[in-house]
Amino acid sequence: MKRYKEYYVPIFFLILSVLGIIASKASLNFILGELYDRFVRNEIFLLALIFPIMSGMGINFSITIGAMAAQMSMLFVIDIGFTPKLGFIIVILLSTVLSIVFGNIIGNLLNKAKGKEMIASMVIGFLGTSLYQIIFMVAYGTIIKPFNKDILLTRGIGVKSMLDIGEFKDLFNNILSIKIGDVKESLVPVIIIIIMGIIVHLITKSKIGYRMNAVGEDMYLAEKVGIDVDKTRKIAIIISTILASLAQIMFIQNLGILNVYTGHLNLDIFASAALLAGGATFKKANIKNAFIGIFLFHTLFIVSPLVGQNIFKNPALGEYFRSFIAYGTIVFALMINLKNVERNT
Template sequence: MLQQETALQKLWSWLFENKVMLLFLLICVGGVAVSGNSASFVIENVAIRFGRNAFTVMSLLIPVLAGLGLNFSIVIGAVAAQMGLFFAVDWGFNGVMGMLIAFLIATPLAMLFGFGVGRLFNKMKGSEMIAGLILGYFADGLYQLFFLYILGGVLPVKTESLIIPGGIGIKNTIDLTGNMKYALDEVKLVDIVLIFFIIIAVISVFRIIIKLKNKEQSPLKDLIILLLAAAVYALTYVPAVESMLMTSKLSLLNVFLIIAVVGIAYAIWKIISNKLNPDPKFKAIRYITIIVAIVLLYALTYIPELEKILMNSKVSALPLALIAGLSLFNAAFLSTRIGQNMRTVGQSRVIANASGINVDRVRVLAMIISTVLASWGQLIYLQNLGTFATYGAHLQVGQFAIAALLIGGASVSKATNKQAITGVILFHTLFIVAPEAGKVLFNNAMLGEYFRVFVSYGVIALALAMHAWQRKKKPSLELPA
């Protein structure tokens, strides 16, 4: 019989498992202190970068859980996004419609590229990460051939201002000002509520029709969800509510309030659900602790200095909603049969084969999903940036996204939404303060820039090395029988 872990052993185990994240948390705190940047400046810029980059980082989760490791080939998804964005600009589309056209072009391209990458990875089992890295370089060569020679040389380009003087090839930089800059960032909250209502309504109606047709289950639950969604949308016609929703930005204070309300509601729902359907393994103290922790953390926002910073720091509503939606998708998808199959494949391909799971098909599906999500993340990034570096915007996508994921405590075999979000915050905090910190420490402005590059490359090597050490040392932490 195994001995029960003591509180000290649990603490040591938690510290050991999160050592990478804790190390970079200390580096971030030190960097902020040394750089001399104000807390307001750092938080505001981290909020902007979070909305710009988090979606791409979270596109890495499914391949990790499917046993494909860190997906360096998301560069190919970024390539698909940039092709879609270019054609949308060339054809004269702008605003939300232009972004929709870019999504419609990029998505099938990303699905095709993801399918090809997945098939290739099935031929190189165990070497997916190095294969993805090299494949990214190969795709970059084909991409440059397409943009330097085929566009303007073989395929006509409608917008002459995009072409290099001479008539063949595309310029180094495409300015999105006036067409798709901030196209997603400026979507108002009231429109987001309408979009979510339409999505919920379509899904609910579809499920109700299926259940009525099969006559196996009652559609009451889906009908209640539809009515609740309709009631929430109806509130947008109340003048006071409509006025409040006529904005495209949310302050971090409002974001924390939403998170607090959702967190407390979730904890209460779990407690009530257990009362209705008792589970002997259920630990009510865990959810009570969550409620108390949320209340205490939110109480900190009443500190005047912190409240002012959080009120002044804004984040775009639609990118934040898309990030939240992707978090829910990752959680919900992994609870489905296909998601469970991916977990099984990631843990052991031998067991998965013995269970009758088509391992190759599951791996290909994981790559298709990741590549499509990466292409969407790149579109979110480019519209926020406002400029499109034709030949360089995609080159470091994989490197920065993987570095952020690893800083959050993920590894080549385990990654969660929480680790991705934590990693984005820590990585971009470090990215913001590193140049100034390097300048202060070494009295040289250029060294500050080199320090930032060192961080982006060095964190991957350090995190992977620490992960390898963890795998070697972990057996010694197991309690004796």
């Protein structure tokens, strides 16, 4: 039975998803269309969590910093007024550079908080959000003079809470088009995600991936055999932050709207929950967990409002039911993982 314990959480989510689909009475086309959008918007976030877990740091809740790097880069491009194609490339390059800088800072901080990385990364995420909001609520329009004043609030200070980036959303239109459900979509984002998955897999099997695994298993033993533990952990966080920034670019591009102040909130929680739903633990995570988890968790997330509405005959209760199911299953996944950790110690 021990060899099947890693499948307990995915099986639980699979059962809930099947029951949810039946109870929701949702059409297959509707579910497939929603799953496409959620896969494109969220999958790379799950990939971003793998390397810190491999390195023994648990779930990296500071991936929100990477998402903020992407939002800052997108705001810069909108402010300057680059064309969508050139702007998209600049966003990727700029967010990558910012992510390397931020990831290096986060890595140094987490190296000083060994054994408490998950709590520390959560606090870092909150601190980063506060600084980010101060910059764009107060500094923009006062200290920072924008080129495009249309992005400012009517008082001339602070960026608008929501910006339309529909031109970026249309970038992949009519390129490798395919009908998913009732909607015509492009395969380009899916191909990008698959390529990113292959890159992540290759890194896990490379020399640095071996070092991350060694550090995750026993950092003191790894240090004795000549592995630079702090540097390895820092590299894991930098890669994680870069992937999170790329994930947020995919999210923004697919949505077609930039939520300046709230676009990065809770993405760490839902990415973590989806990865756990795929069978990952605080000590072990891989590509398989990321791809299984995204479909199981988000299928449940799609149908749960409809389930609540059908059972209670009240649309408002449907949203409460969604929150109950989502957070309830997160707690269940965490309990199972904590129980397994206790048994192994």
